[in-house]
Amino acid sequence: MKMRLLGRTCLIVLSLLPAVSTQTDGSSVVGSDQPLIASPGEDVILYCHITPSLSAVDMHVRWFRENIKIPVHLYEDRSDHRDVQHIDYRGRTDLSILGLRDGILSLQLRNLRLSDSGVYSCYVTDGVWDGQGKAELIVRALGTQPSICMDSTQGEQIRLVCRSEGWDPEPEVIWRDRDGNDLTSLSSTTVQSDSQGLLSVSSHIKIKQQSNVFSCLVRSKTPKPDWESKLHISSDFFPGVSGWMVAFSLTLALSIGAIPLLVIQWRRMDGMNFIIIMRHFI
Numbered sequence: 001m002k003m004r005l006l007g008r009t010c011l012i013v014l015s016l017l018p019a020v021s022t023q024t025d026g027s028s029v030v031g032s033d034q035p036l037i038a039s040p041g042e043d044v045i046l047y048c049h050i051t052p053s054l055s056a057v058d059m060h061v062r063w064f065r066e067n068i069k070i071p072v073h074l075y076e077d078r079s080d081h082r083d084v085q086h087i088d089y090r091g092r093t094d095l096s097i098l099g100l101r102d103g104i105l106s107l108q109l110r111n112l113r114l115s116d117s118g119v120y121s122c123y124v125t126d127g128v129w130d131g132q133g134k135a136e137l138i139v140r141a142l143g144t145q146p147s148i149c150m151d152s153t154q155g156e157q158i159r160l161v162c163r164s165e166g167w168d169p170e171p172e173v174i175w176r177d178r179d180g181n182d183l184t185s186l187s188s189t190t191v192q193s194d195s196q197g198l199l200s201v202s203s204h205i206k207i208k209q210q211s212n213v214f215s216c217l218v219r220s221k222t223p224k225p226d227w228e229s230k231l232h233i234s235s236d237f238f239p240g241v242s243g244w245m246v247a248f249s250l251t252l253a254l255s256i257g258a259i260p261l262l263v264i265q266w267r268r269m270d271g272m273n274f275i276i277i278m279r280h281f282i
Contacts, residue, residue, distance in 0.1 A: 029048065029049070031048045032133075036138065043108065048107070060125050061075040092109060114140075120134065167218075171219055171220050175216055186205050187204060189201060
């Protein structure tokens with residue numbers, strides 16, 4: 001009797017084994033095929049999931065970077081093990097339990113730092129089946145709006161300086177004139193780092209045109225908004241054209257424009273005098 005019961009139990013267990021293994025048969029872990037770009041201080045979600053959808057509540061889920069033994073986040077035995085995660089990520093990561101039920105392994109990372117940039121791996125296993133996906137994070141700082149000023153004048157040349165700060169990684173600076181011509185080859189750019197590791201750029205260029213509009217574009221090397229500033233250079237700033245010539249030209253232009261108005265007013269006054277004279281004789 002006991003042997004028959006044991007035999008039936010073995011048959012039931014054996015019949016269940018294919019069902020357990022086929023739950024993960026053909027499943028895979030999918031990360032993100034595009035890098036996630038964010039700025040310091042932001043909160044992001046590194047996407048990763050099991051497809052087809054499969055509950056990971058009872059699985060081992062590990063997020064890591066270069067070394068799998070040093071997890072960015074570890075979920076095991078239905079709980080988070082924050083005591084073993086990398087010290088730089090403690091208190092900044094979370095997995096959603098509700099998401100795990102649907103096979104969503106995405107990691108929330110808060111208060112981003114520049115050092116968080118890199119490729120993250122998402123590893124999951126149930127003891128028999130395992131899978132791994134990847135997600136790339138790029139943390140970069142978009143600097144300040146560039147400012148343009150005239151640094152000095154030498155003869156017919158003016159030295160323009162474009163400055164911007166708070167960048168990471170190093171941006172590129174592009175100079176253009178009013179017609180869109182690229183003048184960057186005529187410029188010189190220097191880069192300095194501050195105490196926080198952010199970069200400040202300073203670029204200068206010498207121009208000869210008497211009157212023009214110049215733009216300084218400070219562009220990130222990763223796809224995100226660019227900063228651009230423009231400066232109009234009037235011919236008054238060039239020694240080749242004196243101030244009294246500009247004043248004389250402006251006065252002459254105003255005088256010529258006022259002549260028609262004076263003629264019209266004179267005709268009106270003359271007509272009014274004629275009417276007054278006729279009334280006197282009547």
